[in-house]
Structures are given as C-alpha cells and as structure tokens.
Amino acid sequence: MRKQEPKVRAKNFKEVALGYTEEEALEEASRCLTCPKPQCVTGCPVGVPIPEFIKCIKEKKYAEGIATIKTKNALPAVCGRVCPQESQCQSKCVVGKMGDPISIGRLERFLADWERDNGFQLPPKPEPTGKKVAVIGAGPAGLTVAADLVKRGHEVTQFEALHVGGGVLSYGIPEFRLPKAIVQNEVNYVQKLGVELRLGNLIGRTHTIPELMKEGGYDAVFIGSGAGLPQFTGCPGENLGGVYSANEFLIRVNLMKAFAFPDYDTPIRIGKHVVVIGGGNVAMDCARCSMRLGAEVCLVYRRSRDELPARHEEIENAEEEGLVCKFLAAPLEFIGNERGWVKAMKCICMELTEPDARGRRGVKTIPGSEFTMDVDTVIIAIGQTPNPIIGRTTEGLVSDPKRGTICVDEVGKSSLDGVYAGGDVATGAATVISAMGAGKRAAQAMHEYLTNKK
Amino acid sequence: MVTKKTLSYKETLFEVEAPDIAAKAQAGQFIIVVPHEKGERIPLTICGYDTQKGTVSFAFHEVGKTTKELGCYNEGDCLLNVTGPLGNPSEIKKYGKVLCVGGSIMIAPIILQIKAMKEAGNHVTTVLGARIKEAMILEKEARELSDEVYVATDDGSYGYKGLDFLKELLEKEKFDRCVVMGPVVMMRDVSEITKPYGIPTIITLTPVMIDGMGMCGVCRVTVGGKMLFGCVDGPEFDGHLTDFEELIQRQRQMLPEERLSSLVWETSGGCKCGRNKA
Ligand SMILES: Cc1cc2nc3c(=O)[nH]c(=O)nc-3n(C[C@H](O)[C@H](O)[C@H](O)COP(=O)(O)OP(=O)(O)OC[C@H]3O[C@@H](n4cnc5c(N)ncnc54)[C@H](O)[C@@H]3O)c2cc1C
Ligand SMILES: Cc1cc2nc3c(=O)[nH]c(=O)nc-3n(C[C@H](O)[C@H](O)[C@H](O)COP(=O)(O)OP(=O)(O)OC[C@H]3O[C@@H](n4cnc5c(N)ncnc54)[C@H](O)[C@@H]3O)c2cc1C
Ligand code: SF4
Ligand code: FES
Numbered sequence: 192m193r194k195q196e197p198k199v200r201a202k203n204f205k206e207v208a209l210g211y212t213e214e215e216a217l218e219e220a221s222r223c224l225t226c227p228k229p230q231c232v233t234g235c236p237v238g239v240p241i242p243e244f245i246k247c248i249k250e251k252k253y254a255e256g257i258a259t260i261k262t263k264n265a266l267p268a269v270c271g272r273v274c275p276q277e278s279q280c281q282s283k284c285v286v287g288k289m290g291d292p293i294s295i296g297r298l299e300r301f302l303a304d305w306e307r308d309n310g311f312q313l314p315p316k317p318e319p320t321g322k323k324v325a326v327i328g329a330g331p332a333g334l335t336v337a338a339d340l341v342k343r344g345h346e347v348t349q350f351e352a353l354h355v356g357g358g359v360l361s362y363g364i365p366e367f368r369l370p371k372a373i374v375q376n377e378v379n380y381v382q383k384l385g386v387e388l389r390l391g392n393l394i395g396r397t398h399t400i401p402e403l404m405k406e407g408g409y410d411a412v413f414i415g416s417g418a419g420l421p422q423f424t425g426c427p428g429e430n431l432g433g434v435y436s437a438n439e440f441l442i443r444v445n446l447m448k449a450f451a452f453p454d455y456d457t458p459i460r461i462g463k464h465v466v467v468i469g470g471g472n473v474a475m476d477c478a479r480c481s482m483r484l485g486a487e488v489c490l491v492y493r494r495s496r497d498e499l500p501a502r503h504e505e506i507e508n509a510e511e512e513g514l515v516c517k518f519l520a521a522p523l524e525f526i527g528n529e530r531g532w533v534k535a536m537k538c539i540c541m542e543l544t545e546p547d548a549r550g551r552r553g554v555k556t557i558p559g560s561e562f563t564m565d566v567d568t569v570i571i572a573i574g575q576t577p578n579p580i581i582g583r584t585t586e587g588l589v590s591d592p593k594r595g596t597i598c599v600d601e602v603g604k605s606s607l608d609g610v611y612a613g614g615d616v617a618t619g620a621a622t623v624i625s626a627m628g629a630g631k632r633a634a635q636a637m638h639e640y641l642t643n644k645k
Numbered sequence: 646m647v648t649k650k651t652l653s654y655k656e657t658l659f660e661v662e663a664p665d666i667a668a669k670a671q672a673g674q675f676i677i678v679v680p681h682e683k684g685e686r687i688p689l690t691i692c693g694y695d696t697q698k699g700t701v702s703f704a705f706h707e708v709g710k711t712t713k714e715l716g717c718y719n720e721g722d723c724l725l726n727v728t729g730p731l732g733n734p735s736e737i738k739k740y741g742k743v744l745c746v747g748g749s750i751m752i753a754p755i756i757l758q759i760k761a762m763k764e765a766g767n768h769v770t771t772v773l774g775a776r777i778k779e780a781m782i783l784e785k786e787a788r789e790l791s792d793e794v795y796v797a798t799d800d801g802s803y804g805y806k807g808l809d810f811l812k813e814l815l816e817k818e819k820f821d822r823c824v825v826m827g828p829v830v831m832m833r834d835v836s837e838i839t840k841p842y843g844i845p846t847i848i849t850l851t852p853v854m855i856d857g858m859g860m861c862g863v864c865r866v867t868v869g870g871k872m873l874f875g876c877v878d879g880p881e882f883d884g885h886l887t888d889f890e891e892l893i894q895r896q897r898q899m900l901p902e903e904r905l906s907s908l909v910w911e912t913s914g915g916c917k918c919g920r921n922k923a
Pocket of ligand 3: 222223224225226229230231232241242245283284285286293295
C-alpha cells in the first residue's frame with residue numbers, strides 16, 4: 192500500500208497509509224481463493240464474512256460488499272486501519288502459506304472509504320421491543336453493543352463522559368493512523384441507527400448504575416468504559432514539569448488537537464529531547480506524535496527488541512521516521528531544573544533472565560550500571576487500568592482487586608443481574624477488535640436476557 | 646445559558662441549563678466546561694444549583710483566553726459541553742464551629758458551603774479575602790448566611806490588611822473545622838496559620854486538569870507523601886498534608902503557552918464584542 196514518505200510524514204499529522212486505489216483493490220481481491228471453508232474467518236474475533244465481501248469487490252459490487260461487512264462489524268473504516276490483521280485473519284489465510292496472505296484489512300478499508308465517499312445506507316428500522324438499554328462509554332465496545340441492540344429494536348441510550356464519542360479511537364490513537372473525521376463518521380452512523388448519544392455524562396457521578404436501573408427505567412446496562420487510568424513509575428521526580436502520562440500527552444495532542452495550538456486552545460509543551468518509557472502501541476503513538484511536534488525521540492524499554500509488544504508495522508513506521516530505541520533500560524529518577532522542569536533522567540541497565548516455567552523471560556537490574564541522560568520531556572507509557580469510578584459507585588459489582596477489571600463470564604455478564612461489561616474494562620488494555628468481539632457477545636446475551644425478561 | 650451576572654470587573658457568574666447535573670450537584674463539586682469546538686476543557690466549581698429549574702451556576706475570574714472568551718458569552722448563548730458534577734462532594738455535617746475562608750473568585754462557591762454548613766446546624770464564621778476593595782464580591786450574601794463575617798484585602802483598602810488577623814481570631818475562639826477556597830497561595834497561608842491550633846483544614850485544590858475524571862493524570866498532587874488525583878480523589882484535601890510548592894509549580898507548567906494563546910486571541914480582535922480588545 193502507498194504511504195507518505197517518511198521524511199514528509201514525520202512532520203505532519205496527515206494519515207500515513209494512503210489506502211488502495213480501485214485498481215489495486217481489484218488486483219488484490221482477485222488473489223483471494225474464496226475458500227469454501229475460509230480459515231481467515233476463524234481468525235476474526237467478530238466473524239466478518241471475509242470471502243463474501245472480497246467476492247463483492249471482485250464483482251465491483253461495493254455497496255453490497257460494505258453491507259456484508261456491516262452485518263458483523265459496525266466500524267469497518269476503523270478496523271481496516273488499526274486491527275492487527277497480521278496476527279488475526281491474515282495469519283490464517285491459506286494464500287499466506289505460499290506467499291503473502293490476502294491484505295484483508297486493506298480491502299476492508301477500501302470498501303469503508305468507498306462508502307464514505309458515496310454515502311451510506313441505513314438498514315430497515317426494526318419493530319420496537321419496548322425495552323430500554325443504557326450503554327456506558329462510546330468506545331469500540333460500547334458502539335458495537337449500541338448498534339447491535341438498536342438493530343434488534345431495543346431503545347438504546349449511550350452515555351459518554353468526554354465531549355466526543357469514540358473512546359481511545361478519539362483521544363488515544365493519533366490522527367495520522369486514524370483520522371478523527373473517520374471516527375466521527377462511525378459514531379454518527381451508530382446514532383443514525385437510532386442510538387441516543389449523551390456526551391459529557393460521567394456514569395458514577397452524573398448518574399450511577401443503580402439509578403439508571405431504578406429511576407431511569409433501563410432494563411439492562413452495558414459497561415464499556417475502557418481502561419483509562421494511567422500508571423506511573425513511582426520514581427522520584429515524577430511530578431516535575433515535562434513528565435507526562437501517555438494519556439495526558441495523547442489527550443492533549445489528539446483529542447484537544449494541541450498540534451494545532453494556538454488555533455485550538457489546549458497547549459502542549461514539548462522539548463527537543465523526548466524520552467518515551469514503554470514499548471507498546473501506546474508508546475509508539477506517543478513517540479511518533481512527539482516527532483511530529485519537532486522533537487528527537489528515544490524510546491526506553493526494559494526488555495529487548497524481540498519483546499516489544501507494539502505492532503510490527505508501527506515499529507517499522509516509527510523507526511523510518513527517526514525513532515531511536517534504548518533497550519534493556521529502566522528509569523530510576525527524574526531530575527529537575529531550578530524551575531521544576533525535568534532536565535535529566537537517571538536510568539539503570541537491565542538483563543533478561545532465563546525463561547520461567549511458562550516460557551516468559553523476566554528482567555533484573557544490573558547493579559552499578561546506572562547512567563544519566565539529558566531530557567526535557569518524559570512520556571510514561573507503561574499501561575493503563577480501568578477507572579475506578581464505576582466500581583466505587585455500584586454496590587455488588589465484583590471486580591478483580593489487583594487489576595481493577597470488572598469480572599464477567601464469557602458472554603460479558605457481571606455479578607449484577609442485567610449488568611454486562613466488555614472491552615478493556617473487563618480484559619485490561621487490549622485491542623479494538625477484541626473490544627468489539629466482547630461487545631458482540633454481550634449484545635447477543637443482553638438481547639436474550641431482554642427477550643426473556645417480562 | 647440562562648442568566649449572566651457581573652460580579653466585578655473581571656468576574657462573572659453564569660447560570661446554565663443542565664438538568665442532569667443540577668439533579669446531582671452538591672457543595673464542593675465542580676464541572677468542566679468546553680465553550681466550543683476548538684476550546685479547552687476548563688474546570689469550574691459549582692456555586693449554586695436549582696433542581697426545579699434544572700440549572701447550575703458557576704463563577705469565574707478572567708485569567709486566560711478561555712475565561713476571557715467566556716466573559717463574552719451572553720444569556721441565550723450555548724456552550725459546546727458541560728460535564729459534571731465531578732469530584733467528591735464536601736463532607737457536610739455538624740462539626741460545631743466552622744470557619745469558612747473564601748478568596749477572590751472562590752468566594753462564590755464558598756457561599757454554597759456556608760449555606761450547607763449552616764443547614765447542618767453549624768455556627769459559621771466567614772472570612773472573605775480579595776486583592777483590592779473593588780474585587781470584593783458577594784459580601785451581602787455572605788453576611789446574610791453566616792453568623793459572623795470578617796473581610797480582608799491584600800492592600801488593606803477594605804477591612805483587615807492581609808490574613809494575619811486570623812491568628813488573633815484563632816487565639817480568641819476555638820474552631821472545629823476550617824474550609825478554605827481561594828488562590829493556592831491563600832490556601833497555603835491559611836493552612837499554615839491553622840496548623841499550630843490543630844484545626845482540621847480542608848482546601849479545594851485547583852491543579853491543572855484536562856478530563857477531570859481520572860484519565861490523564863495531569864492533576865496529580867502529593868498529599869501526605871502519596872500521589873493522588875485532584876479530580877477523582879479530591880478536589881478537597883487536607884491542607885496540612887498538601888505539598889503546596891509542587892502544586893504551584895505544576896500549575897505554572899504551561900504559562901508561556903497560555904500567555905501566547907491569550908495574546909494571539911486578543912490581537913486578532915478578541916471576541917468581537919469589544920470587551921477584550923488588546
Ligand atoms: C494510544 C493507543 C493506541 C492503540 N492502538 C491500537 C491499535 O493500533 N490497534 C488496536 O486494535 N488497538 C489499539 N489500542 C487499544 C484499543 O484502542 C482499545 O483496546 C479499545 O479502544 C478498547 O475499547 P473499549 O470500548 O473497551 O474502551 P475505550 O476505547 O477506552 O472507550 C471507553 C469509553 O468510555 C468512556 N468512559 C469511561 N468511563 C466512563 C464513565 N464512568 N461514564 C461514561 N463514559 C465513560 C471513556 O471516556 C471512553 O470514551 C490502542 C490504545 C491506545 C491507548
Ligand atoms: C477543581 C477546580 C475548580 C475550579 N474552580 C474555579 C472557579 O470556580 N472559578 C474560577 O474562576 N476558576 C476556577 N478554577 C480555575 C480555572 O479552571 C482556571 O482559571 C481556568 O482553567 C483558566 O483557563 P483560561 O484558559 O482562561 O486560562 P489559561 O490561559 O489556561 O491560564 C491562565 C492561568 O490560569 C492557570 N490555570 C490554567 N488552567 C488551570 C486549571 N485547570 N486550574 C487552575 N489553574 C489553571 C494557569 O496556571 C495560568 O496561571 C478551578 C480549577 C479547578 C481545577
Ligand atoms: S483464507 Fe485467504 S484466500 Fe481463503 S477466503 Fe480467506 S482471505 Fe480468501
Ligand atoms: S484531570 Fe485528568 S486525571 Fe484528573
């Protein structure tokens with residue numbers, strides 16, 4: 192697929208990958224064998240009918256193709272861009288056994304973009320069931336549940352704490368990987384299906400779950416509030432100026448559009464030498480945003496390159512754009528200048544230990560290997576846990592005391608009758624498509640629950 | 646936006662329609678206002694609510710671009726978004742003798758505290774502080790609600806000069822609780838004054854915030870040696886345990902950028918109503 196040149200894109204916030212032309216899409220689609228027992232589908236957490244939609248592309252029936260995808264996936268433009276296809280559907284594709292697998296994600300994106308340019312069609316309105324559902328959070332999990340339940344005739348109200356919908360898609364994943372106009376478009380689609388979206392509504396404060404069920408008259412509730420609580424290192428000096436959590440940094444840059452400051456009102460101060468601590472997708476996004484804001488960026492990760500949890504495509508993209516990595520190192524202390532702004536970071540070198548019984552390698556510090564690096568901005572991207580507000584205000588809701596996640600069974604049922612949960616809030620930080628998969632299963636279970644409920 | 650009331654030259658009180666928030670609001674909580682598409686999320690303390698009308702009020706001091714811009718909004722205008730109520734409500738109960746200290750714009754929300762403390766059966770002594778005489782607001786309201794009122798200004802142009810007189814007051818009277826809302830420096834000074842007397846002192850922290858619901862961590866403060874989040878663990882904390890120096894430093898983090906934003910806005914004509922021409 193065509194991409195913006197690294198030198199050019201490292202200076203702008205426009206989308207990196209440019210998408211297929213019609214010709215490219217037709218050529219790629221023609222490679223698909225339309226397997227009778229398609230393996231690719233088994234790799235897809237929401238079971239998109241992959242060969243069917245690719246067949247539509249072959250026949251240039253694009254409207255039908257996108258409709259096929261949307262029977263299972265309400266957010267194709269998003270998934271076509273950020274799903275880790277290489278480890279899901281594409282890893283199972285039979286063509287991949289002999290050469291490159293079919294680029295399923297790019298074809299999905301092609302159809303979604305085609306639809307955006309050509310206007311979308313709404314499915315017919317279902318018969319109302321008279322049942323009311325509250326969905327908490329407008330991230331991928333919540334949007335999926337809302338769309339699935341409204342299509343089955345339930346009345347759905349979605350409560351979102353922020354002033355825009357989309358969840359991490361809006362506040363976390365940067366513009367250059369996932370344009371916000373596309374996210375908004377998907378959010379709008381769910382609303383056009385008939386879902387009422389209430390922004391600026393923090394459940395636990397504006398309303399609590401028991402209130403929704405008792406006074407609000409909601410028959411069931413889905414919690415899709417994600418994992419938004421940032422983790423810190425606990426090292427001294429962490430509250431100095433210039434030390435950001437990944438969330439603060441990403442919210443400022445992406446949601447509040449600090450990259451366009453002062454046209455937009457929220458600022459971000461970024462120095463010349465940025466250090467990002469961590470190694471997942473979140474760390475990569477922070478690093479790439481920092482580069483676009485004009486900084487030199489060094490990633491500090493406590494394991495080695497092989498253990499980096501970020502998507503390969505994104506690591507490559509980041510390195511092409513100029514990312515430098517320092518592996519096997521961890522921070523010990525942040526040192527400030529006289530004005531309370533970070534000026535240096537003390538680190539220690541690490542080594543990998545022998546694999547344990549489960550084959551996982553740990554890390555330990557190497558005594559005496561401390562070193563100091565000059566930095567003026569630090570971004571801490573070492574993971575997030577669910578926000579405790581809902582747990583604190585919902586009596587009887589059982590959550591994992593260590594990870595803060597809400598305990599649910601395989602269809603998303605929580606310890607409370609009629610209350611379901613899914614996505615990052617139940618699994619801990621994961622992926623868009625796994626959150627959607629959880630949403631799908633929960634929607635099905637909730638539909639059954641509502642249908643049986645008198 | 647239902648009513649706009651000018652409190653002083655740079656201070657305004659707004660009453661906005663937000664029935665969901667009005668239904669839940671309690672003294673000590675705050676809201677986050679996003680004026681428009683390109684705007685910032687700014688936290689403001691709730692200083693009144695009316696469940697019947699479905700409205701909440703907040704008062705603000707014009708300091709930077711967003712608050713100056715808000716000052717140009719009028720009755721009938723719409724805000725893009727108001728989120729709330731956020732933060733934990735104040736602990737209101739019968740303590741006995743309560744000292745309420747309000748400074749500058751935060752006098753507006755302290756009125757709500759006074760009211761709640763009175764309703765809980767406390768004897769309330771109020772201290773109002775302002776920079777200069779002209780900036781003293783809501784004195785009449787405070788006098789109507791409190792048992793006793795003292796006023797002070799930084800320059801002594803009205804009432805006592807500075808807050809040193811508090812020491813004498815504390816020598817004379819015994820208080821069971823002290824609630825302070827105002828500029829950080831004032832909250833620090835009051836906390837220092839009450840500490841030797843062992844009066845539990847509750848301050849309302851105003852760290853920089855973005856989301857106001859525990860997502861970004863920018864509002865982190867050190868209280869009693871622990872890292873807490875101003876928005877979800879607070880906004881009220883024990884004034885005797887708070888690391889004020891760190892708070893002040895963190896609040897100033899983006900000052901150059903905020904000045905720039907304000908300047909760009911003003912030189913490009915401000916809000917066009919002429920109120921904030923450079
Ligand atoms: C920077 C970053 C990059 C990522 N990159 C990728 C990627 O490339 N590919 C991939 O597959 N995954 C990626 N992920 C992970 C993926 O985004 C998440 O797994 C997914 O968004 C989880 O969806 P969710 O619906 O569970 O939660 P979220 O997307 O977190 O949405 C939860 C929503 O609920 C709202 N909310 C929270 N509490 C409340 C409340 N009390 N009341 C009302 N609303 C509330 C939040 O504001 C939010 O909008 C990335 C994550 C981050 C942070
Ligand atoms: C919980 C809470 C309650 C608050 N209640 C009130 C209130 O009732 N009335 C009122 O007038 N103000 C209140 N504030 C402060 C108010 O939010 C800031 O004055 C406002 O955000 C400034 O925005 P601005 O864009 O106009 O100024 P900016 O250009 O952003 O900044 C100008 C100055 O304000 C300081 N500042 C910026 N953002 C904040 C912030 N989030 N908190 C504290 N200081 C900040 C900066 O350090 C700078 O000195 C409260 C803050 C918090 C955190
Ligand atoms: S497994 Fe590969 S070739 Fe077979 S249907 Fe799926 S995408 Fe096409
Ligand atoms: S304001 Fe973001 S965590 Fe408190």
